[in-house]
Amino acid sequence: MSLKDLTTSMLPAIESELQRIVARLDEPRTRPFHEMLTYHLGWTGEGSGPEAQGKRIRPLLVLLTTAACGANWKLALPAAASVELIHNFSLVHDDIQDGSDLRRGRTTVWKKWEMPQAINAGDTLFILAHLALLETGSKFPAEKALQACAIINEACLALSCGQFLDIFYEKHSDLTIEDYWPMISSKTAALLSACTRVGALLGGADEAAQESYRSFGHYLGLSFQVQDDYLGIWGDSTSTGKSTESDLLTGKKSLPVLYGLGKNGPFARRWAEGPIRAEEVRALAEQLAEEGAKLYTQEMADQMTELALRSLRAADPQGKAGEALFELAQGLLNRQA
DSSP: OHHHHHHHHHHHHHHHHHHHHHGGGOSGGGHHHHHHHHHHTTSSSTTOSHHHHOOOHHHHHHHHHHHHTTSOGGGGHHHHHHHHHHHHHHHHHHHHHHTOSEETTEEOHHHHHOHHHHHHHHHHHHHHHHHHHHGGGGTSOHHHHHHHHHHHHHHHHHHHHHHHHHHHHTTOSOOOHHHHHHHHIIIIIHHHHHHHHHHHHHHTOOHHHHHHHHHHHHHHHHHHHHHHHHHHHHSOHHHHSSOTTHHHHTTOOOHHHHHHHHHTSHHHHHHHTSOOOGGGHHHHHHHHHHTTHHHHHHHHHHHHHHHHHHHHHHHOOOHHHHHHHHHHHHHHHTOOO
């Protein structure tokens, strides 16, 4: 129960820190702008609450890693808030680029306030994230704070490159599985590995332990995305809250799809003919499974999971926070939703 015990104190502290940072916009002239951000972060508006806020996995990883290295996690709160704001900046922009009307069951920012203001909201979350990150300089030695800033900025660059590849891949039909891993390494794994690496840095871990924590976050991100691809086709929609038709209908170049295309069988031939229709989805999912994509995707998820846990064991996290990291990892790596 270490995870539950720690999140009881960490999650409210994360929310308070986020609210403090976003409150910079809570002024008479920018109050409607402030409302856009508080709405997106799940604090205000119709449907607000824990479900709308998300799980705050990234800031939790920062704080738990810091604590597992023997340091005071409260000192790392600005860094934890920073990664959550960066994550949310990427979500606002993703929704615009994907044309998504809903995020966590609620109208997206761009749909509610239109695209120009949504772009501005995403940019502002990015700026606030970096202002928060600078506050680590008042809590840690300048050299360590500067290194944390460099790690986060490298992750931001990777996020943008991953998003570029994701969009770029949509119009290319000659992709292979080898093209998949660089995209998800940037888009999904980069920020998670930055969370665990920064947490270890601020926690006072040596370079070897920092690398083990970075590797843990990296493989955690890869496993998470591969599982997401699996659930997007063969998951239980009542558990995931997401239709299992959507990934095939939208033509997403997920891992099972790329595996199927590489087989050049019936699935690949149908894919080449044009957009998938809703009534074809179930049969095509079964066809993918027959061609080995389902088993291959599960094997890749298992492989990334083992690498993540091996890296975490090598990091040797200590105390209740160390136990909580293993609990959190097991929950994320064995999820059904």
